[in-house]
Amino acid sequence: MAVTLLLSSAGRRVGLLECFRASARTANIDIRILACDMEPGLSPACRLADKAFAVPRCGDPAFVECMLEICARHDVDLIVPTIDPELSVYSRNIGRFAECGTRIHVSPQSVVDVVRDKLLTAETLDAAGVPVPETHTLAYGRENAEKLAWPLFLKPSGGSASRGIRIVRGPGDLPDEPDEPMILQQLLEGPEYTVNIFIDDGGKLRCAVPHRRLSVRAGEVEKGITERAPVFRDLALGVSRALPNARGVLCFQVILDKVAGPRVFEINARFGGGYPLAHHAGAHFTTWLLEELTGRRSSANDDWRSGALMLRYDAAVFEG
Template identity: 35%
Template sequence: MNILITSAGRRVSLLQAFQKELKKIIPDGKVYAADANPILSAACRVADDFFMVPRLDDESYVSTLIENCKQRNISLVVPTIDHELMLLAENKEKFLENGITVLVSEPEFVKKCRNKKVTHEYFESMGVSVAKEFKKDDYELPLFIKPIDGSRSVDTFIIKSKEELTNYHFENDKLLFLEYLDHQEHDEYTCDLYYNKQHELKCIVPRKRIEVRDGEVNKGVTCRNELVDHLKEKLSFMDGAVGCITAQFFMHKESNQIYGIELNARFGGGYPLSYLAGANFPKWILEEYYHKKELADQFDVWENNLLMLRYDNEVLVHGYKG
């Protein structure tokens, strides 16, 4: 069994976690990486091997990926970015016909995650509160504005006065006007959730976001708090969800009121903290999809109050001629 990390980019820690866990059970197993520009991808350089794929909007992307997987005996594909999820979800059967499992949720669930307005509606249907959404001609300041299909904090705005609003904000149909949840009053958490093949919640690790860079947590700490019981009650089953689901929440510092912000049907950039704390998603994935083992609840296996301070590291490639 070999594994592929797609759109690998700089996901070095995630790739190394899969390498470590795979080699425990299959010593000669390989973790490959794929990227549209693998020569300049740190994760591709750290992988056991790598290959180039077309851009996601290329109609040959799926067939190229399948052919490369067959050539390298890859039987498990782990996607890492939002823009590839729907394409892979809609083609899961094509991969299965070739003996390849893609670790991606069902298309209907991916749709709920990719559309932030629908995400808010889904949270509410599950009993999770959300920030109020305003009409663009009837709003209250301060505002938080974000795109309906955004990622990595691109095109987000905190608006505290009318003078900060522009025609771009009003005329761009993709931008949502939302109640601003002040960081002075709320803590922000990313939760790594693990769902088994039956879409049942098996683990929750809340990570408090202390510092964020380029939309990804740079400093964070694991917190066993009210979020765990709240999510066990509200999100114990999410139809179509499998593997790692990354969810963001705000929690009021005094009342502990919880607000659902986002759902992402993939590994988040800060997942390495959960892994190092003991929430071993790569191991559980191998147990479920390789050993066909039923996974027990894993809510208490991770270390509380583990602080992560990330820093830049280097991957050196000798003889590069660009």
């Protein structure tokens, strides 16, 4: 059995690439991993892939055509997106890629639209009974300042990687003309967790692996430890209930506020940067995706190890 996988916007995602290779060895699958980026020569994951390609930015109209050409020329079976901005592009074009025999690991557009908008995320989760922080538009904050409990978090509605977030102490700290839509969110205090989840192609939640974010760099966990507790499984079931069309790998962020309790404040409909910790703990999402792709019986389960610790460090790829 042979599979060609394309890691999109591969960047630094060496850990994810290695997880797919390990899963393929275990499943006796002959895998060829391709990778693409705007500057593949400066991408560690592209350097370590079997073949790499330069592609336009995902917002460029030429991006989809370029990716379709790569998929057709190299018989790509599966594309795995790794960054939020490309999710909408891929979800809108699932059918076009399917025509050339390529499956994309992305949820439908209806799911991506929700998770890429933090206000809509909060509203959708709240409607499904999932606890979320109090969330408002910037306009509401200006017009109803006396009703709000300051300080609050100010963040881009469609942001990621902790870009542009800051604490605002009162209405005087609000920007007059932000460059993008912003939201105000309840300021939570307590330990922060990422919960990596796997939803099979039938829509069933098969696994939920929480890890405590002990240290974070540029929005990505640097030190983390898996912790099993019923609250996280319940939250994962709530998220899957709120997004019934979600498929594959997702992750969501939770803060266990010392007063308000658990609050889910963000969802990413892709492999999170901390996925290698879940994989190390025994939750082999990459294996389960390859099983679905090749029509094998799924081995997906929720039997992973609590107390698995990840301590990341900087490594390097050398050339020349």
